Amino acid sequence: MHGLEIDPRCVEIAVFALALAAWRYPDETGSPLGVRVEMPVPGIACCGLKVAASPQDWEALVPDDAPNAAHLREGLSRLHETFAQAPLLGSLLDPSKANKGDLFAADYPLLADLLGQALASERQIPLFRDEEDRWELALSAQGLMEAARLLDARYHLVITNVPYLTRGKQSEAIKKYCEDHYPEAKNDLANVLLERCLELATVGCGVTQVVMPQNWLFLTSYKKQRESLLKGCELEPVGTAGYGCL
Structure with a gap:
């Protein structure tokens, strides 16, 4: 089960509700299972978070010696423009449409890895630093990289x-x-x-x-x-x- 929401507060509430249900889920004796290492990470993300980096920051991820470097930078710039509208578009945001109809921009499949790098750099802190606080951090909204993954899936x-x-x-x-x-x-x-x-x-x-x-x-x-x-x-x-x- 996966979920997308444009409001970060709603994401936090949804993740907490899932975490509480998982903590209270009964074992074979009927007792709550509680917090445990094998608990799955909630598949919930906020699709309304605005990117913090500039288009130039994203374009700089393309090495100068990369094949079609100029086209890749143009494609990343279009993707940045799309993700900058995340607070407005929410789940309408579609990474694969950023360069649609542009014969001179790079195709989205070529940009997927670079997009992942760009969105990963948007996170202020890692989502899960260690087992002790993995669920504490999960109670806050996940970043745009997770939202992009969910928006690109079927x-x-x-x-x-x-x-x-x-x-x-x-x-x-x-x-x-x-x-x-x-x-x-x-x-x-x-x-x-x-x-x-x-x-x-x-x-x-x-x-x-x-x-x-x-x-x-x-x-x-x-x-x-x-x-x-x-x-x-x-x-x-x-x-x-x-x-x-x-």
Whole structure:
């Protein structure tokens, strides 16, 4: 189980809740297992942390003698620009889209290792220094490197209650990002997040479940998105919820 949240405080609460459940989990005698070395690290990260380094700091990670060094630096610069918007984009942030459509920028697979190095340098302290305080440190928000790993992975089940925000109420930065990457869903942030969740689902066997407004099911402004979903997805039952709907 993995989780992403834009608010660092919510990440801390979620990690603590998981840690408490793990501490209280009963052994074969029914007694709580308590804190133990073999406890897994929570797969929860904050996708709303802003990078501290400058684009030049990231570009400096590329050796001068590296093949296509200029293209790699350009690619890292684009990635820095994307991650600088993390507090605004949250889980919409997609490392693989930073250089999409740019024939002169490096491909994302070539940049993955360099991105890991760049994001690792953003951490002020290591997440786990030793066994004694590994869970104490886990109670704070994990860094962008973990968030990037989760945002780049694919999952069998993606489930969330998406945020709702019509295009008229979106900031210019959000408007542009949605129009550039999700033109068929841009009229509401909820529909954009639906598309992002579908991207995060494993191709062929992934399932996406979301809670969102229902007006897009019939409004003409979402016709192209509905057509795309009907052609590209297998829709399970869609149900309405709210006052008087049980």
